[in-house]
Amino acid sequence: MSQYLMNNYGNRNHSLSRGEGCYLFDDSNKRYLDALSGIAVCGLGHCHPAVTQAITEQAGTLLHTSNLFNIERQEQLAQALCEISGMERAFFSNSGAEANEAAIKISRLYAKAKGIAEPVVITTQGSFHGRTMATLSATGNPKVQEGFSPLVDGFNHVPYNDPAAIEELCKTGNVVAILVEPVQGEGGVRVPDEDYLQHLRQICDQYDCLLMLDEIQTGNGRTGEYFAFQHSNIKPDVLTTAKGLGNGVPIGACLAAGKAAELLQAGSHGSTYGGNPLVCATALATVNELRKEELLNNVRDRSAQLLTGLTIALKGCEKLKEIRVKGLMVGIELNENCGQLVEKAWQKGLIINVTAGSTIRLLPPLVINQEQVDHIIAIINDIVRED
Numbered sequence: 001m002s003q004y005l006m007n008n009y010g011n012r013n014h015s016l017s018r019g020e021g022c023y024l025f026d027d028s029n030k031r032y033l034d035a036l037s038g039i040a041v042c043g044l045g046h047c048h049p050a051v052t053q054a055i056t057e058q059a060g061t062l063l064h065t066s067n068l069f070n071i072e073r074q075e076q077l078a079q080a081l082c083e084i085s086g087m088e089r090a091f092f093s094n095s096g097a098e099a100n101e102a103a104i105k106i107s108r109l110y111a112k113a114k115g116i117a118e119p120v121v122i123t124t125q126g127s128f129h130g131r132t133m134a135t136l137s138a139t140g141n142p143k144v145q146e147g148f149s150p151l152v153d154g155f156n157h158v159p160y161n162d163p164a165a166i167e168e169l170c171k172t173g174n175v176v177a178i179l180v181e182p183v184q185g186e187g188g189v190r191v192p193d194e195d196y197l198q199h200l201r202q203i204c205d206q207y208d209c210l211l212m213l214d215e216i217q218t219g220n221g222r223t224g225e226y227f228a229f230q231h232s233n234i235k236p237d238v239l240t241t242a243k244g245l246g247n248g249v250p251i252g253a254c255l256a257a258g259k260a261a262e263l264l265q266a267g268s269h270g271s272t273y274g275g276n277p278l279v280c281a282t283a284l285a286t287v288n289e290l291r292k293e294e295l296l297n298n299v300r301d302r303s304a305q306l307l308t309g310l311t312i313a314l315k316g317c318e319k320l321k322e323i324r325v326k327g328l329m330v331g332i333e334l335n336e337n338c339g340q341l342v343e344k345a346w347q348k349g350l351i352i353n354v355t356a357g358s359t360i361r362l363l364p365p366l367v368i369n370q371e372q373v374d375h376i377i378a379i380i381n382d383i384v385r386e387d
Protein backbone atom coordinates (compact mmCIF):
# COMPACT_ATOMS: atom_id res chain seq x y z
CA MET A 1 0.00 0.00 0.00
CA SER A 2 1.25 3.49 -0.79
CA GLN A 3 2.83 5.35 2.12
CA TYR A 4 1.29 8.49 0.63
CA LEU A 5 -2.30 7.41 1.18
CA MET A 6 -4.11 7.78 4.47
CA ASN A 7 -4.86 4.53 6.20
CA ASN A 8 -8.65 4.79 6.29
CA TYR A 9 -9.22 1.96 3.82
CA GLY A 10 -6.77 -0.40 5.53
CA ASN A 11 -4.77 -2.84 3.45
CA ARG A 12 -5.97 -3.46 -0.05
CA ASN A 13 -4.49 -6.65 -1.40
CA HIS A 14 -5.55 -6.65 -5.03
CA SER A 15 -5.66 -4.35 -8.02
CA LEU A 16 -7.89 -4.34 -11.07
CA SER A 17 -6.96 -2.74 -14.31
CA ARG A 18 -9.80 -3.24 -16.77
CA GLY A 19 -13.50 -4.00 -16.91
CA GLU A 20 -15.92 -5.32 -19.50
CA GLY A 21 -19.58 -6.08 -18.81
CA CYS A 22 -19.82 -8.23 -15.67
CA TYR A 23 -16.09 -8.99 -15.63
CA LEU A 24 -13.04 -7.30 -14.19
CA PHE A 25 -9.43 -8.13 -15.11
CA ASP A 26 -6.23 -7.84 -13.10
CA ASP A 27 -2.77 -6.87 -14.37
CA SER A 28 -2.06 -10.42 -15.51
CA ASN A 29 -5.35 -10.38 -17.43
CA LYS A 30 -6.99 -12.91 -15.06
CA ARG A 31 -10.77 -12.54 -15.26
CA TYR A 32 -13.07 -12.07 -12.26
CA LEU A 33 -16.85 -12.25 -12.28
CA ASP A 34 -18.02 -9.11 -10.52
CA ALA A 35 -20.75 -9.82 -7.95
CA LEU A 36 -20.24 -6.47 -6.22
CA SER A 37 -20.44 -3.78 -8.97
CA GLY A 38 -18.14 -1.39 -7.11
CA ILE A 39 -20.57 -1.63 -4.15
CA ALA A 40 -23.83 -1.30 -6.08
CA VAL A 41 -22.50 1.32 -8.49
CA CYS A 42 -21.93 -0.26 -11.92
CA GLY A 43 -25.45 -1.55 -12.53
CA LEU A 44 -24.90 -1.57 -16.27
CA GLY A 45 -21.62 -3.41 -15.85
CA HIS A 46 -18.22 -2.03 -16.78
CA CYS A 47 -17.61 0.17 -19.81
CA HIS A 48 -21.20 -0.01 -21.03
CA PRO A 49 -21.15 1.47 -24.55
CA ALA A 50 -23.95 4.00 -23.90
CA VAL A 51 -22.11 5.28 -20.81
CA THR A 52 -18.73 5.39 -22.51
CA GLN A 53 -20.23 7.26 -25.43
CA ALA A 54 -21.92 9.82 -23.19
CA ILE A 55 -18.70 10.45 -21.27
CA THR A 56 -16.60 10.74 -24.42
CA GLU A 57 -19.02 13.08 -26.17
CA GLN A 58 -19.48 15.29 -23.14
CA ALA A 59 -15.75 15.38 -22.39
CA GLY A 60 -15.17 16.65 -25.90
CA THR A 61 -17.88 19.29 -25.53
CA LEU A 62 -17.90 20.73 -22.01
CA LEU A 63 -16.88 19.29 -18.63
CA HIS A 64 -17.78 21.96 -16.15
CA THR A 65 -19.20 25.44 -15.89
CA SER A 66 -20.44 25.71 -12.25
CA ASN A 67 -23.94 26.21 -10.99
CA LEU A 68 -23.76 29.91 -11.78
CA PHE A 69 -25.09 28.91 -15.20
CA ASN A 70 -27.97 26.86 -16.57
CA ILE A 71 -26.85 23.31 -17.24
CA GLU A 72 -28.97 21.63 -19.89
CA ARG A 73 -27.94 18.10 -19.00
CA GLN A 74 -28.72 18.75 -15.32
CA GLU A 75 -32.22 19.92 -16.23
CA GLN A 76 -32.79 16.87 -18.43
CA LEU A 77 -31.58 14.51 -15.70
CA ALA A 78 -33.78 16.19 -13.09
CA GLN A 79 -36.77 15.80 -15.39
CA ALA A 80 -36.04 12.14 -16.07
CA LEU A 81 -35.68 11.33 -12.35
CA CYS A 82 -38.83 13.26 -11.48
CA GLU A 83 -40.79 11.47 -14.21
CA ILE A 84 -39.59 8.10 -12.95
CA SER A 85 -40.15 8.79 -9.25
CA GLY A 86 -43.09 11.18 -9.13
CA MET A 87 -40.91 13.69 -7.28
CA GLU A 88 -40.98 17.35 -8.32
CA ARG A 89 -37.52 18.87 -7.90
CA ALA A 90 -33.91 17.68 -7.74
CA PHE A 91 -30.64 18.84 -6.22
CA PHE A 92 -27.46 17.14 -7.45
CA SER A 93 -24.52 16.28 -5.23
CA ASN A 94 -21.26 14.39 -5.73
CA SER A 95 -21.97 11.44 -3.44
CA GLY A 96 -24.61 9.64 -1.45
CA ALA A 97 -23.63 11.21 1.84
CA GLU A 98 -24.02 14.67 0.34
CA ALA A 99 -27.44 13.78 -1.05
CA ASN A 100 -28.43 12.83 2.51
CA GLU A 101 -26.90 16.05 3.83
CA ALA A 102 -29.27 17.93 1.53
CA ALA A 103 -32.19 15.87 2.84
CA ILE A 104 -31.20 16.58 6.45
CA LYS A 105 -30.90 20.30 5.70
CA ILE A 106 -34.37 20.21 4.14
CA SER A 107 -35.70 18.65 7.35
CA ARG A 108 -34.12 21.47 9.38
CA LEU A 109 -35.79 24.08 7.16
CA TYR A 110 -39.05 22.22 7.56
CA ALA A 111 -38.63 22.42 11.34
CA LYS A 112 -37.96 26.14 11.10
CA ALA A 113 -41.10 26.65 9.03
CA LYS A 114 -43.08 24.75 11.66
CA GLY A 115 -41.48 26.66 14.55
CA ILE A 116 -39.80 23.62 16.08
CA ALA A 117 -36.58 24.72 17.77
CA GLU A 118 -35.13 21.30 18.60
CA PRO A 119 -36.15 19.06 15.73
CA VAL A 120 -35.64 15.31 15.72
CA VAL A 121 -35.05 13.13 12.67
CA ILE A 122 -35.80 9.48 13.34
CA THR A 123 -33.41 6.98 11.79
CA THR A 124 -32.96 3.26 12.39
CA GLN A 125 -30.52 1.01 14.17
CA GLY A 126 -28.27 -0.80 11.71
CA SER A 127 -28.70 1.92 9.10
CA PHE A 128 -25.96 3.51 7.04
CA HIS A 129 -26.35 7.02 5.69
CA GLY A 130 -22.77 8.15 5.01
CA ARG A 131 -19.51 9.37 6.53
CA THR A 132 -19.95 13.15 6.81
CA MET A 133 -20.59 14.45 10.33
CA ALA A 134 -24.37 14.75 9.93
CA THR A 135 -24.79 11.49 8.03
CA LEU A 136 -22.61 9.46 10.39
CA SER A 137 -24.67 10.91 13.23
CA ALA A 138 -27.78 9.73 11.41
CA THR A 139 -26.22 6.30 10.87
CA GLY A 140 -27.37 3.65 13.34
CA ASN A 141 -24.00 1.96 13.80
CA PRO A 142 -21.73 2.89 16.73
CA LYS A 143 -18.65 1.62 14.82
CA VAL A 144 -19.12 4.30 12.16
CA GLN A 145 -19.44 6.96 14.88
CA GLU A 146 -16.51 5.76 17.01
CA GLY A 147 -14.01 8.55 17.69
CA PHE A 148 -16.01 11.34 16.09
CA SER A 149 -17.79 12.87 19.06
CA PRO A 150 -19.37 15.32 19.47
CA LEU A 151 -21.89 14.05 16.95
CA VAL A 152 -24.47 16.24 15.26
CA ASP A 153 -27.56 16.54 17.46
CA GLY A 154 -31.11 15.77 16.54
CA PHE A 155 -31.13 12.10 15.52
CA ASN A 156 -33.02 9.41 17.36
CA HIS A 157 -32.45 5.77 16.41
CA VAL A 158 -35.21 3.18 16.63
CA PRO A 159 -35.17 -0.53 15.71
CA TYR A 160 -35.58 -1.22 11.98
CA ASN A 161 -38.92 -2.58 10.79
CA ASP A 162 -40.71 -1.30 13.89
CA PRO A 163 -43.27 1.38 12.95
CA ALA A 164 -44.73 1.35 16.48
CA ALA A 165 -41.41 2.61 17.92
CA ILE A 166 -41.51 5.49 15.44
CA GLU A 167 -45.08 6.38 16.22
CA GLU A 168 -44.26 6.49 19.94
CA LEU A 169 -41.53 9.07 19.32
CA CYS A 170 -43.72 11.11 17.00
CA LYS A 171 -46.05 11.74 19.93
CA THR A 172 -43.38 14.05 21.46
CA GLY A 173 -44.15 16.63 18.77
CA ASN A 174 -40.51 17.33 17.87
CA VAL A 175 -40.14 14.79 15.08
CA VAL A 176 -39.83 16.48 11.69
CA ALA A 177 -38.70 13.60 9.52
CA ILE A 178 -38.09 9.87 9.26
CA LEU A 179 -34.97 8.91 7.29
CA VAL A 180 -34.92 5.25 6.36
CA GLU A 181 -33.51 2.79 3.82
CA PRO A 182 -36.20 0.67 2.11
CA VAL A 183 -33.74 -2.24 2.50
CA GLN A 184 -30.75 -1.84 4.81
CA GLY A 185 -27.68 -2.46 2.66
CA GLU A 186 -24.52 -2.03 4.73
CA GLY A 187 -26.49 -3.28 7.74
CA GLY A 188 -26.59 -6.77 6.18
CA VAL A 189 -29.29 -6.66 3.47
CA ARG A 190 -32.18 -6.39 5.92
CA VAL A 191 -35.53 -6.58 4.16
CA PRO A 192 -38.44 -5.16 6.20
CA ASP A 193 -42.06 -6.31 6.15
CA GLU A 194 -43.85 -5.55 2.90
CA ASP A 195 -46.07 -2.92 4.50
CA TYR A 196 -43.27 -1.15 6.41
CA LEU A 197 -43.08 1.88 4.11
CA GLN A 198 -46.87 2.14 4.01
CA HIS A 199 -46.92 2.32 7.80
CA LEU A 200 -44.23 4.99 7.76
CA ARG A 201 -46.16 7.00 5.15
CA GLN A 202 -49.26 6.88 7.31
CA ILE A 203 -47.34 7.96 10.43
CA CYS A 204 -45.72 10.85 8.55
CA ASP A 205 -49.13 12.00 7.30
CA GLN A 206 -50.64 11.76 10.76
CA TYR A 207 -47.83 13.63 12.55
CA ASP A 208 -46.95 16.01 9.70
CA CYS A 209 -43.37 14.90 9.27
CA LEU A 210 -41.34 14.20 6.15
CA LEU A 211 -40.83 10.68 4.88
CA MET A 212 -37.24 10.74 3.62
CA LEU A 213 -36.10 7.55 1.88
CA ASP A 214 -32.41 6.83 1.49
CA GLU A 215 -32.27 5.00 -1.84
CA ILE A 216 -28.56 5.57 -2.34
CA GLN A 217 -28.12 1.80 -2.58
CA THR A 218 -31.64 0.52 -3.34
CA GLY A 219 -32.33 2.99 -6.17
CA ASN A 220 -31.56 2.81 -9.88
CA GLY A 221 -33.07 -0.59 -10.54
CA ARG A 222 -31.26 -2.50 -7.81
CA THR A 223 -34.41 -4.03 -6.28
CA GLY A 224 -36.33 -4.71 -9.51
CA GLU A 225 -38.26 -1.42 -9.59
CA TYR A 226 -36.46 1.78 -10.53
CA PHE A 227 -36.79 2.89 -6.88
CA ALA A 228 -37.48 0.43 -4.07
CA PHE A 229 -40.40 2.49 -2.73
CA GLN A 230 -42.22 1.68 -5.97
CA HIS A 231 -42.88 -1.83 -4.63
CA SER A 232 -45.05 -0.22 -1.93
CA ASN A 233 -47.58 2.03 -3.65
CA ILE A 234 -46.55 5.09 -1.61
CA LYS A 235 -44.55 8.22 -2.35
CA PRO A 236 -41.91 9.75 -0.08
CA ASP A 237 -41.51 13.49 0.48
CA VAL A 238 -37.75 13.32 0.01
CA LEU A 239 -35.77 10.70 -1.88
CA THR A 240 -32.00 10.41 -2.04
CA THR A 241 -29.99 8.34 -4.46
CA ALA A 242 -26.42 7.97 -5.77
CA LYS A 243 -24.29 4.85 -6.45
CA GLY A 244 -25.96 3.29 -9.53
CA LEU A 245 -27.09 6.69 -10.80
CA GLY A 246 -23.84 7.43 -12.61
CA ASN A 247 -22.59 3.87 -13.23
CA GLY A 248 -19.21 4.99 -11.83
CA VAL A 249 -19.06 8.77 -12.16
CA PRO A 250 -19.56 10.55 -8.83
CA ILE A 251 -23.11 11.85 -8.61
CA GLY A 252 -25.91 11.85 -6.05
CA ALA A 253 -29.37 13.34 -6.06
CA CYS A 254 -31.81 14.60 -3.49
CA LEU A 255 -35.34 14.66 -4.92
CA ALA A 256 -38.34 16.16 -3.20
CA ALA A 257 -42.07 16.60 -3.67
CA GLY A 258 -44.76 18.91 -2.31
CA LYS A 259 -43.85 21.19 0.56
CA ALA A 260 -40.39 19.59 0.86
CA ALA A 261 -39.56 20.61 -2.72
CA GLU A 262 -39.89 24.32 -1.97
CA LEU A 263 -37.68 24.61 1.13
CA LEU A 264 -34.23 25.05 -0.43
CA GLN A 265 -34.13 28.59 -1.74
CA ALA A 266 -31.41 30.59 -3.51
CA GLY A 267 -28.25 30.61 -1.44
CA SER A 268 -29.36 27.96 1.07
CA HIS A 269 -27.39 25.06 -0.37
CA GLY A 270 -24.97 24.28 -3.16
CA SER A 271 -21.98 22.45 -4.55
CA THR A 272 -19.27 23.57 -6.97
CA TYR A 273 -19.18 20.30 -8.90
CA GLY A 274 -22.68 19.03 -8.12
CA GLY A 275 -24.63 18.21 -11.28
CA ASN A 276 -21.97 19.35 -13.73
CA PRO A 277 -22.33 18.62 -17.44
CA LEU A 278 -20.03 15.58 -17.39
CA VAL A 279 -21.74 13.68 -14.57
CA CYS A 280 -25.24 14.62 -15.68
CA ALA A 281 -24.67 13.53 -19.28
CA THR A 282 -23.30 10.24 -17.97
CA ALA A 283 -26.13 9.76 -15.47
CA LEU A 284 -28.72 10.59 -18.12
CA ALA A 285 -27.34 7.86 -20.39
CA THR A 286 -27.28 5.49 -17.41
CA VAL A 287 -30.84 6.26 -16.30
CA ASN A 288 -32.15 5.82 -19.85
CA GLU A 289 -30.73 2.30 -19.89
CA LEU A 290 -31.73 1.42 -16.32
CA ARG A 291 -35.36 2.45 -16.73
CA LYS A 292 -35.93 -0.03 -19.57
CA GLU A 293 -38.48 -2.67 -18.65
CA GLU A 294 -36.30 -5.46 -20.06
CA LEU A 295 -33.51 -4.52 -17.67
CA LEU A 296 -35.84 -4.40 -14.65
CA ASN A 297 -37.28 -7.75 -15.77
CA ASN A 298 -33.77 -9.18 -15.81
CA VAL A 299 -33.26 -7.98 -12.22
CA ARG A 300 -36.45 -9.77 -11.16
CA ASP A 301 -35.59 -12.97 -13.02
CA ARG A 302 -31.98 -13.14 -11.83
CA SER A 303 -33.18 -12.34 -8.31
CA ALA A 304 -35.56 -15.30 -8.33
CA GLN A 305 -32.81 -17.49 -9.79
CA LEU A 306 -30.39 -16.46 -7.02
CA LEU A 307 -32.91 -17.07 -4.24
CA THR A 308 -33.90 -20.49 -5.54
CA GLY A 309 -30.39 -21.49 -6.54
CA LEU A 310 -28.75 -20.45 -3.28
CA THR A 311 -31.51 -22.04 -1.21
CA ILE A 312 -31.09 -25.37 -3.00
CA ALA A 313 -27.28 -25.23 -3.04
CA LEU A 314 -26.91 -24.35 0.64
CA LYS A 315 -29.65 -26.68 1.87
CA GLY A 316 -28.49 -28.55 4.96
CA CYS A 317 -25.39 -26.38 5.36
CA GLU A 318 -25.01 -25.92 9.10
CA LYS A 319 -23.27 -22.58 8.78
CA LEU A 320 -26.20 -20.98 6.99
CA LYS A 321 -28.44 -18.75 9.09
CA GLU A 322 -30.58 -16.96 6.50
CA ILE A 323 -30.70 -15.90 2.87
CA ARG A 324 -32.24 -12.47 2.25
CA VAL A 325 -32.95 -11.24 -1.25
CA LYS A 326 -34.56 -8.10 -2.67
CA GLY A 327 -33.92 -7.78 -6.38
CA LEU A 328 -30.18 -8.01 -6.87
CA MET A 329 -29.37 -7.20 -3.26
CA VAL A 330 -28.49 -10.53 -1.72
CA GLY A 331 -27.43 -11.25 1.86
CA ILE A 332 -26.33 -14.73 2.90
CA GLU A 333 -26.00 -14.64 6.66
CA LEU A 334 -23.86 -17.31 8.28
CA ASN A 335 -23.66 -18.32 11.93
CA GLU A 336 -20.08 -17.08 12.11
CA ASN A 337 -17.89 -14.20 10.95
CA CYS A 338 -16.85 -14.84 7.38
CA GLY A 339 -14.66 -11.96 6.17
CA GLN A 340 -12.07 -14.50 4.96
CA LEU A 341 -14.49 -15.67 2.25
CA VAL A 342 -13.81 -12.52 0.22
CA GLU A 343 -10.26 -13.74 -0.47
CA LYS A 344 -11.42 -17.32 -1.10
CA ALA A 345 -13.89 -16.07 -3.70
CA TRP A 346 -11.18 -13.88 -5.28
CA GLN A 347 -8.94 -16.91 -5.67
CA LYS A 348 -11.77 -18.60 -7.56
CA GLY A 349 -12.31 -15.58 -9.80
CA LEU A 350 -15.35 -14.09 -8.05
CA ILE A 351 -15.65 -10.67 -6.42
CA ILE A 352 -17.97 -10.55 -3.40
CA ASN A 353 -18.27 -8.57 -0.20
CA VAL A 354 -18.93 -9.41 3.44
CA THR A 355 -20.88 -6.91 5.51
CA ALA A 356 -22.00 -6.75 9.14
CA GLY A 357 -19.34 -9.39 9.95
CA SER A 358 -21.21 -12.52 9.00
CA THR A 359 -23.23 -11.68 5.89
CA ILE A 360 -21.98 -12.42 2.39
CA ARG A 361 -23.32 -9.60 0.26
CA LEU A 362 -23.87 -9.91 -3.47
CA LEU A 363 -24.64 -6.84 -5.58
CA PRO A 364 -24.00 -8.02 -9.13
CA PRO A 365 -24.45 -5.79 -12.17
CA LEU A 366 -28.12 -5.61 -13.15
CA VAL A 367 -27.21 -6.88 -16.62
CA ILE A 368 -25.89 -10.18 -15.27
CA ASN A 369 -27.10 -13.23 -17.20
CA GLN A 370 -28.42 -16.66 -16.20
CA GLU A 371 -25.16 -18.50 -16.74
CA GLN A 372 -23.18 -15.95 -14.73
CA VAL A 373 -25.66 -16.24 -11.84
CA ASP A 374 -25.25 -20.04 -11.91
CA HIS A 375 -21.51 -19.52 -11.68
CA ILE A 376 -21.90 -17.23 -8.64
CA ILE A 377 -24.11 -19.80 -6.90
CA ALA A 378 -21.59 -22.60 -7.55
CA ILE A 379 -18.65 -20.62 -6.16
CA ILE A 380 -20.57 -19.39 -3.12
CA ASN A 381 -21.58 -22.97 -2.38
CA ASP A 382 -17.94 -24.11 -2.68
CA ILE A 383 -16.42 -21.44 -0.45
CA VAL A 384 -19.08 -21.65 2.25
CA ARG A 385 -18.89 -25.43 2.46
CA GLU A 386 -15.10 -25.71 2.05
CA ASP A 387 -14.25 -23.22 4.73
Ligand SMILES: Cc1ncc(COP(=O)(O)O)c(C=O)c1O
Binds near residue numbers: 129130185216
Ligand atom coordinates in the same frame (compact mmCIF):
# COMPACT_ATOMS: atom_id res chain seq x y z
C1 LIG B 1 -27.88 3.57 2.09
C2 LIG B 1 -26.65 4.39 1.91
N1 LIG B 1 -26.69 5.70 2.18
C3 LIG B 1 -25.60 6.48 2.03
C4 LIG B 1 -24.41 5.97 1.60
C5 LIG B 1 -23.22 6.87 1.43
O1 LIG B 1 -22.93 7.06 0.07
P1 LIG B 1 -21.51 7.62 -0.38
O2 LIG B 1 -20.48 6.61 0.00
O3 LIG B 1 -21.64 7.82 -1.86
O4 LIG B 1 -21.30 8.91 0.34
C6 LIG B 1 -24.32 4.61 1.30
C7 LIG B 1 -23.05 4.00 0.88
O5 LIG B 1 -22.81 2.84 1.02
C8 LIG B 1 -25.47 3.80 1.46
O6 LIG B 1 -25.44 2.48 1.21
